[in-house]
Amino acid sequence: MTEFRVFRFDPDDNKPARFDTYTVPWEKGMTVLEGLIFISDNFVDSPSFRYSCRAAVCGSCAMHINGKYRLACNTLIETLLKDGNGTVTIQPLAHLPVYKDLVVNMDNFFKHYEAIKPYLIPASAEASAGKPDKSVPEKEIIQLPKDRKKIDGAIDCILCGACYGSCPVAGTNPEYLGPHAILKAARFYNDSRDAANQERLTLIGNSKGLFRCHSIFNCQVVCPKNLDPAGAISQMKMKLVWQKFKGLFGG
């Protein structure tokens, strides 16, 4: 027998947060998301939760499930409970205000993402050619496979927020950019087509960015896509230090 213990809260009514328990008939291969959908279909007062692709690519359903931030859609219940016996406890992503039950307000998460200029800033030769955005390029920018390889991984981020929810620093410092934003900054920094390395380091090389990270590595542990935001943060720190060092000696 599988029990779902689900966080319930609506800041608009005056009731305190609580957990409601639902019994779900388990079958082999059932995911946590399928359990939540069963609850939604079969219980009159059911929790709200976000979902869409059910295939671990849209990033809607990151939540705290049995002690870990992960996606509900690709978490098989049998990986949490032997033969589905026991309790699945679900809470919303942390560090973000709850709209209702498991649905959180991700504005702050995306505000930090936007703060690092999350778009390719191409080489000045092109930008300064006076071509407006409307002009159509005639060929691709050449990028050799060895250069393209440098952004492997970072480009696979689905912005689900599992890393952000798991990061204690993000919890105590709402201004901290967060692992997702710094990983995105590294993605562009490492792209051979991007020409704004200096600017990117400036955007993240401060007390709201790189130097707020305490190297706790939760982000690396929880990432449902097996990415390494912590590694990206270390790499960016090294780049920044090297840049300062070069500056000191006029290099």
Added chain:
Amino acid sequence: MIVIGGGLAGLRAAIEAQANGASVLIVSKLHPIRSHSGAAQGGVNAPLANNPDAKDDSPDKHAYDTVKGSDFLADQDAVQVMTSSAPEIIYELEHWGCPFSRTDDGRIAQRPFGGAGYPRTCYGADKTGLYMLHTLYEQVVKRAIPIISDFFVTALIVEGDTCYGLAGIDMVKGRLETIVGHSVVVATGGAGRIYGKSSNALTLTALGMALAYWVGAPLKDMEFIQFHPTGIIYKHILMTEGCRGEGGYLVNKNNERFMQKYAPSKMELAPRDIVSRSIATEIERDRGFEARDGSGYVHLDMRHLGAAKVMERLPGVRDICLEFLGLDIIKEPAPIQPVQHYTMGGIDTDVNGKTSVKGLYAAGECACVSVHGANRLGGNSLLETLVFGKRSGLAAAQYVNNIRQKSYIPQNLIANISRFYESHFKKIANSQGNEKHYALKKELNAAMDNLVGIFRNAQDLQTALGKVNTLKERFTHLGPPQSGLKFNYDILTHLELEANIDVAEAVVLGALKREESRGSHSRRDFPTRNDKDFLKHTLVSYKSKGQADVKYKPVMIDKYQPEERKY
């Protein structure tokens, strides 16, 4: 102007509209990054001739493959527009940062795909849609285009024959809102979830198509539903055509590469309609395996590709099989079966996304231009979203720019819509019925899966039509959903069910009346293509009472005369 939907077509439309001076707002029930475009895996077609085996590829050759793939039902002017714009729109996306995989000399890599004469599918590993979606979203952030997510559109505001905006539920505030816009682009994706066994996101509920359909825009060619050959068993998640493009085999239980019998020259890379029918036939004739849920499947075998190639080109599908089935495609074949994947039909538009309602445009999977005709080639849908997203964004912006009386807002109508919806929601909330929306949806899904699938016949389709009519009636006896409008998914499912049923009716009616087999529409009782009577588009128009109205319109044929389709 307003764009409904934040997938590839919607974002591309918004970017183009803003670049042409329109003040544009994106409205979506999901954050754009959550859109199903991001689940596209295999790639996007463009005749760039980057692959050594594609030296003499061209827009004309791409157009011919597309028209032949469509079983000659695509409008050839629209296809020409799409294939001739393909290179520039892909280069533009690359300049915006899209991380395509690369050839040894650093150009965009291209892989072979089904029904294509050349390797012309540009890809980023097997996550092309994700990379494209993120790239376009990044450009939307750069351009500071405003977005309202968590907004569930329930109706378009139309006065006379002109659209003035929309009404819907602001899920955050938990209340009904109307948003005025002098033009609206619908870019809400496909209708996959009228089926149960679908590769589509659970949120692809046909509502966007229904919004336009309900205000008078006909749905075109809805009977053409694409079944993708390779969805994994149980979960029906897609394994990209790129698996076969990279050399994967389809094998039955007798260890036979059965495509030899059905498409000897193209083998596994025949178009999707043909490969899906072949798999279904193998399963029917007891040459498939049987799954735990009683369904049949065959094997997609990639073991001979080797670990290095799988890890480089197909890491995403490997993860899908590991996570959802617990098997590693490097060591074991994947159990697959055809699953509903794509809606070739949609809101009837011209090459600029224009519908029959003034100020209303549509682009992407919810629209039917038509470039896919009776069967879409893999890699052409992502291309369609960019090309026709851009064109509809431009057309909608020009329409707004040319309106003299920008201040005209049909206040009466907006007030009426609001009042109608207030009372509508009250009615739902006080409903005394005992039908459950999820149960009705399951019945609809089962009917579509079993009666309107790969192989069809008059009797099954009549039964399906009867089922749809029963569900329409039972819909009026739904019990009340959960109260409140704030992130109330119960009420959304309730409202979406009406769209599911109405759009399903258009699919069934089109299929019943098309007494021939063409592309994905395969009638056992009419097994051949009949150009004399059916080389024409189906147009289904909504009626608030009784059965929808079915009409036809001619196909635009230019360079390529219909011929027998062999692969």
